[in-house]
Amino acid sequence: MTGTATLFTNISQLVTPGVGVQRGAAMRDLTVIPDAALLVQDGVIQWVGARADAPATPDERDLGGVAVVPGLIDPHTHAVWAGDRLADFEARVQGVPYEEILARGGGIRSSMRATGAASVEELVTLARPRLTALQASGATTTEVKSGYGLDFGAEKRMLQAIRVLQAEFALVPTLLIHVPPTDDRAGYVQAVCRDLIPEVAREGLATAVDVFCEREAFTVDETRAVLEAARAHGLRTKLHADQFHAIGGTELACDLGALSVDHLEASGDAQIAALAASDTVATILPGVTLHLGLNAAPGRSLIDAGAAVAVGTDLNPGSSPVFSTQLALALAVRLCHLTPAEALTAATVNAAAAVGLRDRGALAPGQRADFLTLHSADWRDLAYTLGAHPARAVYTGGHAR
Numbered sequence: 001m002t003g004t005a006t007l008f009t010n011i012s013q014l015v016t017p018g019v020g021v022q023r024g025a026a027m028r029d030l031t032v033i034p035d036a037a038l039l040v041q042d043g044v045i046q047w048v049g050a051r052a053d054a055p056a057t058p059d060e061r062d063l064g065g066v067a068v069v070p071g072l073i074d075p076h077t078h079a080v081w082a083g084d085r086l087a088d089f090e091a092r093v094q095g096v097p098y099e100e101i102l103a104r105g106g107g108i109r110s111s112m113r114a115t116g117a118a119s120v121e122e123l124v125t126l127a128r129p130r131l132t133a134l135q136a137s138g139a140t141t142t143e144v145k146s147g148y149g150l151d152f153g154a155e156k157r158m159l160q161a162i163r164v165l166q167a168e169f170a171l172v173p174t175l176l177i178h179v180p181p182t183d184d185r186a187g188y189v190q191a192v193c194r195d196l197i198p199e200v201a202r203e204g205l206a207t208a209v210d211v212f213c214e215r216e217a218f219t220v221d222e223t224r225a226v227l228e229a230a231r232a233h234g235l236r237t238k239l240h241a242d243q244f245h246a247i248g249g250t251e252l253a254c255d256l257g258a259l260s261v262d263h264l265e266a267s268g269d270a271q272i273a274a275l276a277a278s279d280t281v282a283t284i285l286p287g288v289t290l291h292l293g294l295n296a297a298p299g300r301s302l303i304d305a306g307a308a309v310a311v312g313t314d315l316n317p318g319s320s321p322v323f324s325t326q327l328a329l330a331l332a333v334r335l336c337h338l339t340p341a342e343a344l345t346a347a348t349v350n351a352a353a354a355v356g357l358r359d360r361g362a363l364a365p366g367q368r369a370d371f372l373t374l375h376s377a378d379w380r381d382l383a384y385t386l387g388a389h390p391a392r393a394v395y396t397g398g399h400a401r
C-alpha cells in the first residue's frame with residue numbers, strides 16, 4: 001500500500017549534487033533551485049523542482065523559507081568505544097607523538113583494554129549520545145567500525161552494539177582490523193582470515209572490512225591477506241592508509257577495488273595518481289589534522305587530479321573527538337582546501353559511495369528522502385559555520401527526527 005505524498009514547500013534554495021559518485025571537477029556541479037519544492041512518498045523523493053511547477057498535493061508542509069540540502073553521510077567513525085584518552089591528550093599537547101604513545105602500549109591499545117571489558121549493553125549506552133550528536137549535526141547515515149576488540153569476542157560485541165543501534169539510526173557496520181597483538185601476529189592474521197571474517201560475514205554483522213595499514217599497525221602483506229579474505233566472503237573492503245607514512249596501502253586498495261581509502265595525510269603524488277585512476281573513493285578526515293596537528297590530506301590535489309573525494313569525522317577517542325559531521329565538512333574547506341560545493345558533494349553522494357550506497361546523498365527522484373533544513377536561506381552556511389549546528393531540522397525518510 002502506498003502512503004500519501006507530502007509536498008515540502010517554501011524552500012529558498014534546494015541544493016544537490018548529482019546522483020552517484022562525482023569525481024574531480026564534477027564535484028563542484030551542484031544544482032541550486034530557488035523557491036523550490038520537494039515531493040516525498042513512502043520515504044522516497046518523487047519529484048524536485050521549482051515551486052511554480054510542483055504537482056498539486058493535498059498534504060503541504062511549509063519549510064519556512066530556508067535552504068534544503070541532502071542529509072549528510074558520515075562514512076568513517078569509530079563511535080563505539082569505552083574508556084577515554086584524556087591522559088594521552090594531555091601528553092600529546094605537551095609533545096609526545098601519537099605513534100609513540102601507541103608504540104608504548106597506550107593509545108588505541110588502551111581503548112582496546114577498556115572496550116574489551118565492556119558488555120554490549122554498556123557499549124550501546126556509550127555510543128548512543130555520540131550518534132545522536134552526529135545526527136543533530138546533519139548525519140542521516142553513519143558508518144561505524146569495530147576495531148577496539150582485544151579478542152574476537154570483543155570485536156563481535158562491538159558489532160552487536162552497532163546492530164542494536166541500527167534500530168535507532170541508519171548505520172553501516174564495518175569490521176576493522178586495527179592493531180596486531182604484540183606476539184604471534186602471523187597467527188592473528190591467519191585467525192582473522194580463517195575464523196573472524198567468515199563468522200562476521202555469516203552473521204551479517206558487517207558489510208565491509210577495514211584494516212589500519214601503517215608502520216605501527218599492519219604491513220601491506222598482512223593487509224592484502226585480510227582484504228582478500230574479506231572479498232572471498234562477499235564483504236566489501238576499505239583501508240586506513242597513509243596516515244603517518246605512505247607504505248603502499250593506498251596502491252594496494254586501489255588494485256583490489258576497495259570502496260575507499262581513508263586518511264591520506266601522508267599521501268604523495270603516486271598515491272594521488274593511484275586514487276585518481278581508480279574507482280576507490282579518497283576519504284579525508286580533517287578532524288585528525290585538527291586534533292593531532294598532522295599535515296592535512298591533499299584534498300585539493302586529489303580533486304584536481306580527478307579523484308572522488310569524501311569527507312568524514314573519524315569520530316574516535318584518540319585522533320578525532322569530532323562529534324559533528326557538519327564540522328568535518330566545514331574543516332575540509334579550511335584545512336584541505338575544498339570549495340563549499342565540493343565539500344557538500346564529499347559529505348553526501350561521495351560519502352555514500354565510500355560505504356557502498358547509491359540510494360542516498362542527492363535530492364532527486366528515487367533517492368531516500370533524507371534532507372536537512374538550515375537556519376539560513378543560503379546553503380553555504382553549511383560549510384561556513386563553525387561550532388554551532390547550521391541544520392535546523394534533520395529529516396530521514398521524509399520525517400523530522
Ligand code: NIG
Nearest residue numbers: 108111212314316317318319
Ligand atoms: O582513524 N588510525 C587509526 N585509527 C583511528 C584512531 C583510533 C584511535 O586513536 O583510537 C583513526 O585515526
Ligand code: FE
Nearest residue numbers: 076078240314
Ligand atoms: Fe579511523
